[in-house]
Amino acid sequence: MKGIVFTEFLELVEKKFGLEMVDKIIAQSKLESQGAYTSVGTYKFSEMIQLLQNLSLNTGINKDDLLLLYAQHFFEALRENYPDIFLKYKDPIEMLSSIETHIHREVEKIYPNAELPTFEVLEQTSTTLIMVYKSDRAMYYFGLGLMNKTFEYFNTSATIEIEKIKENGTEVKFIITKN
Structure with missing residues (x-):
């Protein structure tokens, strides 16, 4: 890590x-x-x-609440240190759907050999995003916190549901609906 x-x-x-x-x-x-x-x-x-x-x-x-708190802090650190990543996007759904294809690639340029989770987009519309998080680390609450901050950054809100695909949290489906 x-x-x-x-x-x-x-x-x-x-x-x-x-x-x-x-x-x-x-x-x-x-x-x-x-x-x-x-x-x-x-x-x-x-x-x-x-x-x-x-x-x-x-x-x-509890650990999950600490991960949410940490994600808020980490989001601000990313925004301050890497503002160009954020300037590319006009919408939170667009930004979140590009985690795998753009954001993680930028992270790997800065931090080679970073062990990042994967996010597979299953469905995307202008108001909905369904994606699957996969990571042996099971830090999906950290991901949830980053998603919440993304919507806050764009001054909008969303409902984010979590469905565990694997009980240990290494594979989780996020169902995101923009309000």
Whole structure:
């Protein structure tokens, strides 16, 4: 997993819960990296799971809600650091439907060997998007948070339903209806 995911996560923890919480969750985790991350480095996903679990234990906030919170933060970091990606689109459905064909390709240019989830578009109209998320990491709530922020960015709203195709969350269908 690319280091930017870790550096932004720890930045969120510091902003929302304080530097002491960052130190605490790093100390509670058994991290090969010892919690020293660079945005371009590559680290084991198991480290993110440990940090997330320890943050959940210390805050009482469940993992899915933390992933939604993190996605909001991460979206803003992407928007600030890579505004050109966002300028290409005029509509959230258009942007979300291009995750696989454009956005992930741009991410891979910046972060070669990034291990990204896949999003297969099953159906798309001007107001509806149905797509399947696939990832061994099962971080679909992070994806949901990014989708919510995409609609917010375009000053519109949507109803997003989640159907687990695989119970462990490694394959999930998103049914998105623009309001």
